[in-house]
Amino acid sequence: MAPxxxxxxxxTAATRHYRGIFQRRSAxxxxxxAHTKRFMERLTADPDFRLALAENIDCxxxxxxxxxxxxxxADVPTLWRHDHLKWRHSDARNRWPxxxxxxxxxxxxxxxRDMIREEGATEAIHxxxxxxxxxxxRRAYSELGASAHSVVHPIVAFELSEGCTVGCWFCGLSxxxxxGHVSYAEKASLWQGVISAMSERFGTAAQxxxxxxxxxxxxxxxxxxxxxxxxHLTGALPQTTTAAPLxxxxxxxxxxxxxxxxxxxxxxxxxxxxxxxxxxxxxxxAEELMGVELVMQSKHALSSKAVAGRARQRMEKLRRAGKSxxxxxxxxxxxTIACVSGFLVSxxxxxxxLIVPVPGSDRxxxxxxxxxxxxxxxxxxxxxxxxxLIQIHMTPDMPAHWPARFRSDLKYAPLENGxxxxxxxxxxxxxxxxxxxxxxxxxxxxxxxxxxxxxxxxDAGVSPMVAAEFMDAIFATGVLEEFGSPAEFDIDMGPVAxxxxxx
Numbered sequence: 001m002a003p004x005x006x007x008x009x010x011x012t013a014a015t016r017h018y019r020g021i022f023q024r025r026s027a028x029x030x031x032x033x034a035h036t037k038r039f040m041e042r043l044t045a046d047p048d049f050r051l052a053l054a055e056n057i058d059c060x061x062x063x064x065x066x067x068x069x070x071x072x073x074a075d076v077p078t079l080w081r082h083d084h085l086k087w088r089h090s091d092a093r094n095r096w097p098x099x100x101x102x103x104x105x106x107x108x109x110x111x112x113r114d115m116i117r118e119e120g121a122t123e124a125i126h127x128x129x130x131x132x133x134x135x136x137x138r139r140a141y142s143e144l145g146a147s148a149h150s151v152v153h154p155i156v157a158f159e160l161s162e163g164c165t166v167g168c169w170f171c172g173l174s175x176x177x178x179x180g181h182v183s184y185a186e187k188a189s190l191w192q193g194v195i196s197a198m199s200e201r202f203g204t205a206a207q208x209x210x211x212x213x214x215x216x217x218x219x220x221x222x223x224x225x226x227x228x229x230x231x232h233l234t235g236a237l238p239q240t241t242t243a244a245p246l247x248x249x250x251x252x253x254x255x256x257x258x259x260x261x262x263x264x265x266x267x268x269x270x271x272x273x274x275x276x277x278x279x280x281x282x283x284x285x286a287e288e289l290m291g292v293e294l295v296m297q298s299k300h301a302l303s304s305k306a307v308a309g310r311a312r313q314r315m316e317k318l319r320r321a322g323k324s325x326x327x328x329x330x331x332x333x334x335x336t337i338a339c340v341s342g343f344l345v346s347x348x349x350x351x352x353x354l355i356v357p358v359p360g361s362d363r364x365x366x367x368x369x370x371x372x373x374x375x376x377x378x379x380x381x382x383x384x385x386x387x388x389l390i391q392i393h394m395t396p397d398m399p400a401h402w403p404a405r406f407r408s409d410l411k412y413a414p415l416e417n418g419x420x421x422x423x424x425x426x427x428x429x430x431x432x433x434x435x436x437x438x439x440x441x442x443x444x445x446x447x448x449x450x451x452x453x454x455x456x457x458x459d460a461g462v463s464p465m466v467a468a469e470f471m472d473a474i475f476a477t478g479v480l481e482e483f484g485s486p487a488e489f490d491i492d493m494g495p496v497a498x499x500x501x502x503x
């Protein structure tokens with residue numbers, strides 16, 4: 001029996017938009033998109049298919065037929081022919097309506113992705129959490145490079161298993177070996193209480209959550225029962241990402257059945273090789289996979305891998321051996337696969353961590369940072385745990401005892417009435433006629449606490465209110481280092497002279 005929430009669940013703008021993508025199109029239009037999608041999957045994953053297209057450039061249908069594809073590539077040349085790419089986003093694109101329809105579909109999907117980011121806002125129901133999350137979003141745009149725009153900052157992720165059976169060599173979270181999973185029969189009551197606690201505190205923002213992390217959903221045979229509860233309690237079916245869709249095909253089909261019923265977000269299959277793609281395409285029709293993005297992870301796929309976790313370890317090993325450290329066909333500034341700005345909950349260990357995405361590094365090899373962790377025995381204790389993490393780590397203002405310094409990845413340059421900070425992908429210009437230059441110099445030196453910095457500026461003749469408000473404004477942009485505990489204060493974060501800062 002499905003659980004009932006204490007109040008009616010709300011269908012959000014993101015869900016209405018997503019359902020509309022399918023409802024506005026006829027069955028015939030959906031079928032056309034499904035077969036264009038299947039063509040694009042083969043194109044992205046399979047170098048032999050790309051070669052076959054090149055060898056049959058004047059009659060690409062021959063290549064498509066070899067792979068059992070219904071889409072004639074000649075109908076969508078702007079999606080694959082280099083000499084047609086110039087027309088892909090021009091007025092001339094309407095000469096190829098199937099390709100134009102695909103790009104229109106993608107645009108709507110990207111719009112939905114951005115709407116999910118907005119659905120995580122909690123300003124009205126939990127302003128303290130919202131202020132913290134918005135600051136993390138601003139920091140991420142500055143710090144994460146090419147990864148930033150694909151990160152939607154869900155407020156929570158749940159692990160329903162411990163470890164993973166798949167063992168992908170590129171796993172950005174370095175998932176451990178599989179240990180076990182939680183049983184729905186044993187944990188249903190706790191699970192429903194935990195989801196309800198999230199909804200009570202964060203409202204519809206809880207709909208951004210999902211139920212995997214360094215785990216694979218298909219390692220839990222009860223997974224579909226857990227996410228069905230999630231839908232009935234929050235109003236959204238969580239996204240499923242699995243690298244093992246063929247492990248338990250019946251489970252996968254139940255997951256796809258829930259998608260067909262509720263349609264709130266696209267699922268994802270990680271495709272580990274061309275042979276894996278062959279098997280997935282053989283098991284599921286193009287129409288059945290219309291609600292599934294196939295993420296191509298094979299060696300020769302036209303995709304990139306985040307430099308975090310095992311992928312980062314592989315690159316370092318190749319460098320030490322004096323070999324090329326290229327691990328994917330596309331090399332972009334892809335820094336992390338982590339996406340949550342909020343809570344990571346293990347239902348196996350019954351623990352909750354407060355986390356944010358950061359670039360993979362020696363300090364944060366998995367591409368995310370943990371600010372704090374608590375355990376819980378029941379739903380009430382879970383609620384108390386997240387309340388405590390918020391109370392400790394989400395202060396409205398930058399604490400007076402914190403070191404006051406810029407993030408170590410930023411390059412600082414003084415301006416007459418402020419300063420300029422340059423990250424790997426953004427430039428920040430922050431100005432204040434009364435104290436901007438002084439603040440910049442002191443933050444770049446990085447040897448004062450917040451209290452000491454404000455005192456120094458006030459001693460120089462600046463109004464205490466002006467100084468405090470400007471400090472708050474700088475903090476809100478996400479350009480300052482944040483600290484989880486006093487133990488971090490002594491870590492060398494890299495506050496150095498302007499000329500030595502990394503760009």
